[in-house]
Amino acid sequence: xxxxxxxxxxxxxxxxxxxxxxxxxxxxxxxxxxxxxxxxxxxxxxxxxxxxxxxxxxxxxxxxxxxxxxxxxxxxxxxxxxxxxxxxxxxxxxxxxxxxxxxxxxxxxxxxxxxxxxxxxxxxxxxxxxxxxxxxxxxxxxxxxxxxxxxxxxxxxxxxxxxxxxxxxxxxxxxxxxxxxxxxxxxxxxxxxxxxxxxxxxxxxxxxxxxxxxxxxxxxxxxxxxxxxxxxxxxxxxxxxxxxxxxxxxxxxxxxxxxxxxxxxxxxxxxxxxxxxxxxxxxxxxxxxxxxxxxxxxxxxxxxxxxxxxxxxxxxxxxxxxxxxxxxxxxxxxxxxxxxxxxxxxxxxxxxxxxxxxxxxxxxxxxxxxxxxxxxxxxxxxxxxxxxxxxxxxxxxxxxxxxxxxxxxxxxxxxxxxxxxxxxxxxxxxxxxxxxxxxxxxxxxxxxxxxxxxxxxxxxxxxxxxxxxxxxxxxxxxxxxxxxxxxxxxxxxxxxxxxxxxxxxxxxxxxxxxxxxxxxxxxxxxxxxxxxxxxxxxxxxxxxxxxxxxxxxxxxxxxxxxxxxxxxxxxxxxxxxxxxxxxxxxxxxxxxxxxxxxxxxxxxxxxxxxxxxxxxxxxxxxxxxxxxxxxxxxxxxxxxxxxxxxxxxxxxxxxxxxxxxxxxxxxxxxxxxxxxxxxxxxxxxxxxxxxxxxxxxxxxxxxxxxxxxxxxxxxxxxxxxxxxxxxxxxxxxxxxxxxxxxxxxxxxxxxxxxxxxxxxxxxxxxxxxxxxxxxxxxxxxxxxxx
Amino acid sequence: xxxxxxxxxxxxxxxxxxxxxxxxxxxxxxxxxxxxxxxxxxxxxxxxxxxxxxxxxxxxxxxxxxxxxxxxxxxxxxxxxxxxxxxxxxxxxxxxxxxxxxxxxxxxxxxxxxxxxxxxxxxxxxxxxxxxxxxxxxxxxxxxxxxxxxxxxxxxxxxxxxxxxxxx
Ligand code: FES
Ligand code: FES
Numbered sequence: 034x035x036x037x038x039x040x041x042x043x044x045x046x047x048x049x050x051x052x053x054x055x056x057x058x059x060x061x062x063x064x065x066x067x068x069x070x071x072x073x074x075x076x077x078x079x080x081x082x083x084x085x086x087x088x089x090x091x092x093x094x095x096x097x098x099x100x101x102x103x104x105x106x107x108x109x110x111x112x113x114x115x116x117x118x119x120x121x122x123x124x125x126x127x128x129x130x131x132x133x134x135x136x137x138x139x140x141x142x143x144x145x146x147x148x149x150x151x152x153x154x155x156x157x158x159x160x161x162x163x164x165x166x167x168x169x170x171x172x173x174x175x176x177x178x179x180x181x182x183x184x185x186x187x188x189x190x191x192x193x194x195x196x197x198x199x200x201x202x203x204x205x206x207x208x209x210x211x212x213x214x215x216x217x218x219x220x221x222x223x224x225x226x227x228x229x230x231x232x233x234x235x236x237x238x239x240x241x242x243x244x245x246x247x248x249x250x251x252x253x254x255x256x257x258x259x260x261x262x263x264x265x266x267x268x269x270x271x272x273x274x275x276x277x278x279x280x281x282x283x284x285x286x287x288x289x290x291x292x293x294x295x296x297x298x299x300x301x302x303x304x305x306x307x308x309x310x311x312x313x314x315x316x317x318x319x320x321x322x323x324x325x326x327x328x329x330x331x332x333x334x335x336x337x338x339x340x341x342x343x344x345x346x347x348x349x350x351x352x353x354x355x356x357x358x359x360x361x362x363x364x365x366x367x368x369x370x371x372x373x374x375x376x377x378x379x380x381x382x383x384x385x386x387x388x389x390x391x392x393x394x395x396x397x398x399x400x401x402x403x404x405x406x407x408x409x410x411x412x413x414x415x416x417x418x419x420x421x422x423x424x425x426x427x428x429x430x431x432x433x434x435x436x437x438x439x440x441x442x443x444x445x446x447x448x449x450x451x452x453x454x455x456x457x458x459x460x461x462x463x464x465x466x467x468x469x470x471x472x473x474x475x476x477x478x479x480x481x482x483x484x485x486x487x488x489x490x491x492x493x494x495x496x497x498x499x500x501x502x503x504x505x506x507x508x509x510x511x512x513x514x515x516x517x518x519x520x521x522x523x524x525x526x527x528x529x530x531x532x533x534x535x536x537x538x539x540x541x542x543x544x545x546x547x548x549x550x551x552x553x554x555x556x557x558x559x560x561x562x563x564x565x566x567x568x569x570x571x572x573x574x575x576x577x578x579x580x581x582x583x584x585x586x587x588x589x590x591x592x593x594x595x596x597x598x599x600x601x602x603x604x605x606x607x608x609x610x611x612x613x614x615x616x617x618x619x620x621x622x623x624x625x626x627x628x629x630x631x632x633x634x635x636x637x638x639x640x641x642x643x644x645x646x647x648x649x650x651x652x653x654x655x656x657x658x659x660x661x662x663x664x665x666x667x668x669x670x671x672x673x674x675x676x677x678x679x680x681x682x683x684x685x686x687x688x689x690x691x692x693x694x695x696x697x698x699x700x701x702x703x704x705x706x707x708x709x710x711x712x713x714x715x716x717x718x719x720x721x722x723x724x725x726x727x728x729x730x731x732x733x734x735x736x737x738x739x740x741x742x743x744x745x746x747x748x749x750x751x752x753x754x755x756x757x758x759x760x761x762x763x764x765x766x767x768x769x770x771x772x773x774x775x776x777x778x779x780x781x782x783x784x785x786x787x788x789x790x791x792x793x794x795x796x797x798x799x800x801x802x803x804x805x806x807x808x809x810x811x812x813x814x815x816x817x818x819x
Numbered sequence: 820x821x822x823x824x825x826x827x828x829x830x831x832x833x834x835x836x837x838x839x840x841x842x843x844x845x846x847x848x849x850x851x852x853x854x855x856x857x858x859x860x861x862x863x864x865x866x867x868x869x870x871x872x873x874x875x876x877x878x879x880x881x882x883x884x885x886x887x888x889x890x891x892x893x894x895x896x897x898x899x900x901x902x903x904x905x906x907x908x909x910x911x912x913x914x915x916x917x918x919x920x921x922x923x924x925x926x927x928x929x930x931x932x933x934x935x936x937x938x939x940x941x942x943x944x945x946x947x948x949x950x951x952x953x954x955x956x957x958x959x960x961x962x963x964x965x966x967x968x969x970x971x972x973x974x975x976x977x978x979x980x981x982x983x984x985x986x987x
Contacts, residue, residue: 051920055909060857060858060860062859066852067852234871235861283924284924285925285926286961535923536923705962705963705966708964709963712962744968747964747965749968750963
């Protein structure tokens with residue numbers, strides 16, 4: 034096992050309270066809109082009001098006469114001063130590989146075209162209303178299937194038929210078809226997953242400051258990925274990397290959409306360089322619904338083939354991913370992952386799929402928590418339940434029968450996932466058991482009741498870099514940690530990952546504290562500023578911070594411990610192997626009188642006097658951790674629901690999660706992440722959807738229209754864990770930030786179909802709003818009158 | 820900006836009078852954050868749904884994004900910066916949120932703390948339903964609410980134990 038696990042540890046596994054809560058509880062956090070630099074001007078990003086068209090006239094003359102308006106960066110000027118933004122994940126044959134900061138032809142409502150600066154937000158908004166833009170409107174296409182039609186307007190010359198990506202996945206199509214043809218039964222269904230907005234409560238925002246004297250640009254940004262943003266910002270503006278600094282201050286949630294640099298942010302920086310004073314831009318909520326990437330929208334034509342005895346034979350899904358106006362930084366990545374993780378925890382003779390990424394005149398779709406795995410779970414787990422219905426089998430028993438057994442791991446799937454470790458059936462067993470426990474006897478209230486399951490395996494800990502190279506995802510998959518014991522005996526951890534609610538300030542400190550024998554209060558985690566943090570290509574995305582970033586801390590701190598013991602052994606004239614560090618004191622094991630405070634060791638090390646021969650000065654270790662392989666977390670969720678046949682309303686009466694994310698560093702934080710993920714999954718299942726009209730105008734502008742789950746929609750849930758260490762990650766952690774989000778729609782959909790089997794064949798779309806469910810009930814003739 | 824008429828008034832926030840000079844359309848949230856510099860009050864939607872901007876007006880929770888600064892003249896405003904004690908010690912609600920992990924990114928947190936402070940001042944030992952109902956006007960995208968609900972119960976218990984009063 035890894036370094037950390039073989040050493041005496043006291044904090045890993047403990048419910049350690051978060052070290053950064055104090056400032057957040059007292060209003061002393063610093064989010065980007067809390068920054069006030071002297072002389073700051075306020076920016077409004079000028080945006081396209083139409084879905085598709087050529088900008089033919091732009092006139093800011095009147096706006097520039099408005100009180101407080103200082104400057105307008107026109108589209109032509111912005112285009113001349115910037116280079117296109119590169120797509121980061123490029124699939125083979127992808128027809129569009131970058132996108133302009135400001136386009137000549139707009140492709141979605143909300144696309145950025147320029148910036149107006151004024152002395153206040155209100156003056157900027159007033160001024161923006163006077164900027165005249167004329168467009169030659171072009172026909173637009175909003176529906177992904179319509180976009181494939183012969184008559185559809187063509188959005189990009191590199192993407193004939195609006196298809197940006199077309200890829201086979203898994204086994205060769207012939208092999209999958211042959212396997213399907215061999216099977217006794219096939220369930221075939223068409224699934225549609227809606228378009229969602231990640232909706233961190235803090236929207237995006239930037240403060241940009243340019244120093245003409247040093248040629249240095251600083252951007253404070255509400256981002257998950259400071260280094261990634263810096264690299265792309267420098268590229269877009271043609272600046273040297275050493276002249277660009279990006280700082281992520283406190284960040285009010287991310288959930289995926291803050292995983293890259295946006296055109297808006299380039300424009301605001303450009304405006305600040307021209308104005309030579311700081312510029313602030315804070316995205317408002319309405320703007321966020323069109324300017325920030327969306328997530329999820331896919332259609333799956335999917336088939337599960339199985340034999341009379343319930344054995345799964347083959348699985349296939351033909352996926353249409355609605356990429357929106359252009360491939361985002363991750364393009365068709367979520368559909369690639371959806372097909373990659375479609376097999377879930379089960380064995381198949383054959384499995385495969387097809388991914389088509391299709392352009393439409395909507396906001397680009399990008400990363401959102403779950404990243405394709407939610408779609409995979411919805412498709413697969415609904416098919417499994419319909420297979421059980423076909424056979425008259427128990428859904429849990431059918432799952433159990435086909436699950437990859439613990440003794441079959443490691444196991445390679447048809448899409449080349451090397452599942453590492455765990456016991457998938459144990460999670461299923463326990464969830465099935467727990468969901469029945471404590472359920473009150475159903476009152477006779479006329480509602481139907483049902484239970485649904487969803488089992489999944491989750492790809493976590495993005496890296497290794499070699500895997501990212503194979504799939505064309507141009508981000509290094511490693512993380513770096515610098516662990517230092519300062520001359521005063523306290524420790525500093527520098528990390529490249531960039532927490533925004535996940536509590537890494539605490540959990541990474543726990544790892545270092547254990548290795549160094551320090552209390553948590555003596556360890557400080559520093560992150561989020563490219564001027565001080567070690568380089569991180571990928572940042573805090575993809576459930577990778579505790580695995581890849583945490584693994585780096587374990588390794589660096591482990592090496593630092595060795596050096597501390599060597600030096601302390603020299604000072605104490607003891608063998609390093611006989612020493613331990615307890616609460617900041619290095620002592621001979623079992624003989625606490627032979628001891629030296631870590632502080633004294635640190636003083637000696639940094640003074641570099643009297644070191645043993647060959648020992649370098651200082652107490653600092655750096656580790657670049659490129660994981661050996663992917664870590665696969667897994668879970669089974671179970672939902673018990675009541676369905677009102679008169680209104681179509683689904684109430685979740687019990688929700689159970691049995692989860693394994695390897696070694697748990699802080700169970701309080703892990704449970705919290707799970708609760709929050711499930712809540713977002715419930716939004717996905719029951720409430721949230723982004724709707725456009727047929728000319729590409731969004732029908733969603735506020736949280737009145739886009740309904741986030743509130744206390745009333747999220748039930749208390751039961752969360753249990755098992756811990757199967759990752760064989761690849763020092764410390765044994767697997768990723769868990771996304772997991773909760775993956776399963777709720779499928780578990781709830783299966784519960785609905787179980788409660789009302791008459792509509793089971795219709796339960797194919799999310800969100801399952803009362804209106805939609807009532808429509809299904811009515812179509813099946815089971816809707817009742819009030 | 821010369822076109823816009825400014826109103827001189829005093830806003831009393833956390834017991835401290837702050838003279839401000841604001842146009843009539845200045846939102847209370849903006850006046851608190853940008854004129855007075857108390858940035859603990861957050862803005863998540865500016866249309867009255869998320870509750871991030873909740874402050875107390877004479878002890879009652881209000882959405883500061885739905886109110887003009889000029890309308891707050893003559894009222895006692897309490898913001899998240901006014902909750903901790905003079906030495907910075909957390910009050911019962913703040914402590915409970917930390918103990919029960921009732922916050923993740925912390926963006927919604929000031930709004931919840933204000934809502935809960937008012938809730939417990941009115942009803943010191945709320946039932947489960949009363950807690951869920953009491954915080955139903957605030958959104959959190961991170962926590963899934965379970966730990967926030969637990970935090971409210973914990974705060975009620977801390978206050979009953981006399982370990983701390985919600986201020987004011
Ligand atoms: S900012 Fe006031 S309710 Fe959302
Ligand atoms: S803690 Fe992030 S929104 Fe509530």
